[in-house]
Amino acid sequence: MTGPFRKIVAVLEGQTLSPPPIWLMRQAGRYLPEYRETRSRAGSFLDLCYSPEHAVEVTLQPIRRYKFDAAILFSDILVIPDALKRNVRFVQGEGPQMDPLDVSEVATLRPDGVLDHLSPVIETVRRLRQELPKDTTLLGFCGAPWTVATYMIAGHGTSDQAPARLFSYRNPIAFERLLDILADISAEYLIAQLDAGADAVQIFDSWAGVLGEAEFQRYAVGPVARMVRKVRGARPGARIIAFAKGAGMNLKTYRQGTDANAIGLDWTVPLSFAAELQKDGPVQGNLDPMRVVAGGRAMEEGVDRILQVLGSGPLIFNLGHGITPEADPEHVADLVRLVRGIT
Amino acid sequence: MTGPFRKIVAVLEGQTLSPPPIWLMRQAGRYLPEYRETRSRAGSFLDLCYSPEHAVEVTLQPIRRYKFDAAILFSDILVIPDALKRNVRFVQGEGPQMDPLDVSEVATLRPDGVLDHLSPVIETVRRLRQELPKDTTLLGFCGAPWTVATYMIAGHGTSDQAPARLFSYRNPIAFERLLDILADISAEYLIAQLDAGADAVQIFDSWAGVLGEAEFQRYAVGPVARMVRKVRGARPGARIIAFAKGAGMNLKTYRQGTDANAIGLDWTVPLSFAAELQKDGPVQGNLDPMRVVAGGRAMEEGVDRILQVLGSGPLIFNLGHGITPEADPEHVADLVRLVRGIT
Numbered sequence: 001m002t003g004p005f006r007k008i009v010a011v012l013e014g015q016t017l018s019p020p021p022i023w024l025m026r027q028a029g030r031y032l033p034e035y036r037e038t039r040s041r042a043g044s045f046l047d048l049c050y051s052p053e054h055a056v057e058v059t060l061q062p063i064r065r066y067k068f069d070a071a072i073l074f075s076d077i078l079v080i081p082d083a084l085k086r087n088v089r090f091v092q093g094e095g096p097q098m099d100p101l102d103v104s105e106v107a108t109l110r111p112d113g114v115l116d117h118l119s120p121v122i123e124t125v126r127r128l129r130q131e132l133p134k135d136t137t138l139l140g141f142c143g144a145p146w147t148v149a150t151y152m153i154a155g156h157g158t159s160d161q162a163p164a165r166l167f168s169y170r171n172p173i174a175f176e177r178l179l180d181i182l183a184d185i186s187a188e189y190l191i192a193q194l195d196a197g198a199d200a201v202q203i204f205d206s207w208a209g210v211l212g213e214a215e216f217q218r219y220a221v222g223p224v225a226r227m228v229r230k231v232r233g234a235r236p237g238a239r240i241i242a243f244a245k246g247a248g249m250n251l252k253t254y255r256q257g258t259d260a261n262a263i264g265l266d267w268t269v270p271l272s273f274a275a276e277l278q279k280d281g282p283v284q285g286n287l288d289p290m291r292v293v294a295g296g297r298a299m300e301e302g303v304d305r306i307l308q309v310l311g312s313g314p315l316i317f318n319l320g321h322g323i324t325p326e327a328d329p330e331h332v333a334d335l336v337r338l339v340r341g342i343t
Numbered sequence: 344m345t346g347p348f349r350k351i352v353a354v355l356e357g358q359t360l361s362p363p364p365i366w367l368m369r370q371a372g373r374y375l376p377e378y379r380e381t382r383s384r385a386g387s388f389l390d391l392c393y394s395p396e397h398a399v400e401v402t403l404q405p406i407r408r409y410k411f412d413a414a415i416l417f418s419d420i421l422v423i424p425d426a427l428k429r430n431v432r433f434v435q436g437e438g439p440q441m442d443p444l445d446v447s448e449v450a451t452l453r454p455d456g457v458l459d460h461l462s463p464v465i466e467t468v469r470r471l472r473q474e475l476p477k478d479t480t481l482l483g484f485c486g487a488p489w490t491v492a493t494y495m496i497a498g499h500g501t502s503d504q505a506p507a508r509l510f511s512y513r514n515p516i517a518f519e520r521l522l523d524i525l526a527d528i529s530a531e532y533l534i535a536q537l538d539a540g541a542d543a544v545q546i547f548d549s550w551a552g553v554l555g556e557a558e559f560q561r562y563a564v565g566p567v568a569r570m571v572r573k574v575r576g577a578r579p580g581a582r583i584i585a586f587a588k589g590a591g592m593n594l595k596t597y598r599q600g601t602d603a604n605a606i607g608l609d610w611t612v613p614l615s616f617a618a619e620l621q622k623d624g625p626v627q628g629n630l631d632p633m634r635v636v637a638g639g640r641a642m643e644e645g646v647d648r649i650l651q652v653l654g655s656g657p658l659i660f661n662l663g664h665g666i667t668p669e670a671d672p673e674h675v676a677d678l679v680r681l682v683r684g685i686t
Contacts, residue, residue, distance in 0.1 A: 159500075159502060160664075162632075162633055162667065165631060165633040166633040166636050166637055169631075169633055169634055169636075169637035169641035170637050170641070172641075209552075209589070209611065210611065211611065212610050212611055212613075212631055213611075213612075213613035213614060213615075214648075246552070246589075248591030248592055248611070249591055249592045249613065249616060250613070267555050268552065268553065268554065268555055268556075268591070269556075270555075270556035270592065270593070271556060272556070273592060288508060288512075288555055289505075290505055290508040290509040290512055291512055293509050293512075294509055294512035294513050298512035298513070305557075321503075324505065
């Protein structure tokens with residue numbers, strides 16, 4: 001007995017599909033008028049994340065419009081610090097904020113209760129699997145420990161996450177403890193998403209690019225490897241995409257180091273290097289989101305290059321970072337047609 | 344007849360010195376109480392840049408304290424857009440701002456008058472050469488066209504300079520024209536600095552890291568190569584350091600592509616890769632500035648690793664990015680002692 005054919009699952013298991021399947025990071029987002037409409041009714045941003053009804057609705061919106069090959073759970077990487085009672089809030093126009101974590105507080109973080117707090121998100125996954133077309137891959141996700149820790153330490157985003165780098169230099173033992181805590185609860189969270197019906201999960205390490213070489217191994221590779229081991233220990237064969245934005249040549253050892261099925265590539269990764277990485281397994285990416293905003297020839301050129309260099313191996317077409325609010329939904333329709341070779 | 348021995352000049356000409364000479368990016372800055380004192384008397388930040396008296400004073404302050412092997416002209420990369428009448432202002436706590444450049448305005452930019460506007464900066468260089476110890480290298484600098492253009496287009500700094508990327512996709516011809524204009528006036532500006540007594544100049548491409556592979560060649564390598572050609576055409580043998588922050592593996596071709604004497608390395612450049620780059624010529628960098636803030640063991644470890652891997656080739660010791668305001672001046676003193684092997 002075989003289930004429905006889900007293209008992104010197939011690529012994650014090593015198949016090459018032509019045309020490649022496509023989804024976009026942040027595909028449920030502000031560039032869509034229907035998202036803005038639901039968002040305005042949902043209350044705060046976190047209310048939206050914790051409302052299965054609304055979160056399911058916004059997750060499905062881009063699937064209805066574009067028939068993307070994957071839906072990704074609508075949520076945020078900062079629900080983990082929120083569940084750890086760090087007083088997370090999303091201030092309009094200012095980005096996320098939370099109480100900055102002092103070194104003395106690391107030992108006070110309480111992982112128990114986190115999954116209870118996140119049960120509405122798991123319920124969203126469950127409903128999504130029921131409501132999605134059978135051939136649409138459902139992706140869960142969470143933030144990587146390093147990236148989540150950078151926000152927890154600074155209390156907000158910064159241009160180069162200097163506060164977390166400094167914390168790690170000053171308090172290496174407490175910092176590794178923090179990463180371990182985050183890795184373990186994030187692994188539990190991903191297991192719950194898989195159990196609720198996610199076909200695969202993506203781990204977002206959005207701030208991997210500010211780490212030096214040794215620190216990348218210790219703080220980006222190590223904790224994600226720990227998560228992969230935990231998730232696969234509990235759910236053998238679990239499919240995992242790891243996306244270390246800005247990691248550059250550190251990606252050479254990232255797949256092997258983390259044992260992820262596929263690695264995500266941001267838009268700065270040279271395609272010749274991407275092709276090398278693809279020899280070891282599936283890759284996902286890496287169109288510059290600004291090419292979608294520009295549309296037309298700039299978008300066509302970007303798509304052509306990616307398909308030319310990576311199209312003959314296991315590829316999940318995606319952007320190199322989340323789609324931005326100013327992207328024209330018509331450009332996204334053009335993009336999907338371009339990738340699928342529909343003229 | 345030979346002049347005084349200037350260590351950083353010697354390294355730029357290919358010599359290996361042990362211990363390596365040292366200076367720090369933003370060494371004249373807010374971490375020094377004497378800088379804050381002068382700054383408070385100087386008026387606005389741009390007033391400080393355009394006052395030879397005050398700019399000389401703050402440039403000399405770190406030389407007096409630490410006897411760094413180079414002094415770097417106190418100025419800012421945004422004096423070029425200021426000279427182009429883009430209404431540059433530095434708003435306390437908000438970073439630099441200027442009038443955002445529309446595509447229709449590129450053709451209206453007037454390079455004539457720029458050097459007149461910048462004559463106080465050139466006067467600062469002249470006075471510095473007179474007042475500096477004879478064996479201290481004097482460095483001039485300017486921003487690279489790509490980086491300066493990113494600020495001009497957005498009107499301010501952004502997290503990933505998406506506005507300039509978008510502008511380049513939408514208006515590739517106008518964008519190249521803008522880069523040409525910036526390259527040409529920046530080259531003239533560097534020539535004037537060299538004529539006033541600078542031993543070498545550094546070109547800062549602080550935002551090179553947000554460019555894709557093809558764009559890096561076109562927008563980072565190309566314009567800097569154009570500048571190097573212009574400067575060396577006018578002043579044969581001119582010594583140039585090119586610093587493309589975040590360029591990662593693109594650095595492989597950066598030295599050859601730009602023909603710079605030395606290349607700067609940010610703190611994320613793996614040391615094994617740095618050693619490869621050093622085989623082709625001098626390198627400068629790359630201690631994480633947060634290690635200086637942390638001080639102690641974290642700083643020692645960082646210094647040791649750099650000296651171990653890069654110390655036996657042509658190296659200018661520096662940070663991987665500017666020193667930050669919260670750095671303790673005592674840690675900087677420790678750093679200088681560590682690099683110079685004084686215990």
